[in-house]
Amino acid sequence: MLTETAEHGELIERLYSFSDLSDTRLRELIDDRTEADAELLAQRARERCEEIYGNDVFMRGLIEISSYCKNDCLYCGIRRSNKNAERYRLDPEQILDCCETGYALGFRTFVLQGGEDGYYNDELLCSLIGKIKSSYPDCAVTLSLGERTAESYKRLYDAGADRYLLRHETADKEHYEMLHPAGLSLEKRIECLKELKSIGYQTGCGFMVGSPYQTTDHIIKDLRFIKSFEPHMVGIGPFIPHKDTPFKDDPAGTAELTLYLLSIIRLLLPKVLLPATTALGTIDPMGREKGILAGANVVMPNLSPAQVRKKYSLYNGKVCTGEEAAEHVKELKSRIETTGRKLTAAKGDFAF
Ligand code: SAH
Numbered sequence: 001m002l003t004e005t006a007e008h009g010e011l012i013e014r015l016y017s018f019s020d021l022s023d024t025r026l027r028e029l030i031d032d033r034t035e036a037d038a039e040l041l042a043q044r045a046r047e048r049c050e051e052i053y054g055n056d057v058f059m060r061g062l063i064e065i066s067s068y069c070k071n072d073c074l075y076c077g078i079r080r081s082n083k084n085a086e087r088y089r090l091d092p093e094q095i096l097d098c099c100e101t102g103y104a105l106g107f108r109t110f111v112l113q114g115g116e117d118g119y120y121n122d123e124l125l126c127s128l129i130g131k132i133k134s135s136y137p138d139c140a141v142t143l144s145l146g147e148r149t150a151e152s153y154k155r156l157y158d159a160g161a162d163r164y165l166l167r168h169e170t171a172d173k174e175h176y177e178m179l180h181p182a183g184l185s186l187e188k189r190i191e192c193l194k195e196l197k198s199i200g201y202q203t204g205c206g207f208m209v210g211s212p213y214q215t216t217d218h219i220i221k222d223l224r225f226i227k228s229f230e231p232h233m234v235g236i237g238p239f240i241p242h243k244d245t246p247f248k249d250d251p252a253g254t255a256e257l258t259l260y261l262l263s264i265i266r267l268l269l270p271k272v273l274l275p276a277t278t279a280l281g282t283i284d285p286m287g288r289e290k291g292i293l294a295g296a297n298v299v300m301p302n303l304s305p306a307q308v309r310k311k312y313s314l315y316n317g318k319v320c321t322g323e324e325a326a327e328h329v330k331e332l333k334s335r336i337e338t339t340g341r342k343l344t345a346a347k348g349d350f351a352f
Contacts, residue, residue, distance in 0.1 A: 015267040045266035045295025058348030061102035061303035064312035069115025077242035113144035126159035133160035167206040171225035204233030210253020232350040237279030240315035255284035266295030
């Protein structure tokens with residue numbers, strides 16, 4: 001047992017030169033992980049993170065702008081064919097109100113996330129982004145609005161958007177097809193990611209941990225993709241089933257593996273902006289803090305109007321009141337402080 005851990009320890013120390021590690025060794029590190037491995041990984045991940053970002057944990061205000069979606073991703077509660085989903089969309093005025101509230105609470109990044117909803121055409125979004133940036137020139141605007149054309153991404157960037165989150169979901173083609181309907185492809189997803197990065201966005205990819213059919217080999221592919229793409233941000237969280245989707249009876253991913261992978265990702269890309277996600281906070285009430293202790297350095301409290309939060313239901317049981325809510329930022333602050341870190345109001349750009 002001891003030698004095994006010692007060997008894993010050596011692997012952990014070598015993670016930065018990840019490309020040299022064989023799939024067999026990586027499989028071992030993931031499949032035969034021990035608590036001691038997780039502890040060592042987390043410790044190294046925290047050290048690496050602190051070398052770059054010091055004691056800061058950045059906060060982003062998440063505004064869920066629409067629960068309408070033209071896509072039909074099999075895992076997602078707001079998929080088009082879910083007739084039980086309650087649909088809403090925020091108009092630009094409501095979104096600006098959220099920013100005003102958020103700014104007063106100390107937020108300096110606004111994340112606009114939603115289903116793929118045609119209501120938000122380029123014209124509307126460019127005007128909205130322009131207004132946010134002129135009212136709050138010291139803030140960053142992050143978009144997470146799915147796949148759009150290269151031209152659209154460019155227009156939104158020129159209007160002032162700074163960052164874009166688009167999880168690749170899985171780096172394995174067959175697995176991608178098991179999670180998505182025909183018409184959506186990994187190839188297109190990656191093309192969008194490359195486009196976003198080349199335009200100049202701080203770009204984020206990511207995947208769900210424990211999604212249906214996911215194997216360790218898929219996770220290794222995800223890690224290799226992340227390492228080679230070199231995103232500025234990586235969003236990972238456990239898959240959590242939603243009762244009105246084909247995956248309603250599939251088991252959720254675990255916090256334990258999510259945390260382990262957060263640490264690995266921090267070591268692969270020391271500078272990455274890595275959130276302790278809402279999904280992690282949903283399956284484990286201490287998920288946020290544990291995420292920070294595993295190497296994450298971003299939290300994204302919910303800044304949507306309270307009456308729509310339940311309707312943006314990607315998975316069951318989503319936490320959105322408590323410390324997840326932007327208005328409880330004080331409580332979040334003291335909880336983050338228990339990790340020895342400090343929640344900061346800084347805009348929190350990638351350390352280029
Ligand atoms: N339409 C946007 C935003 C999608 S929602 C886009 O396509 O990027 C943001 C993320 O939530 C998704 O990328 C997915 O990884 C995650 N998600 C969706 N359903 C989920 C579920 N059931 N459990 C956990 N995460 C989920």
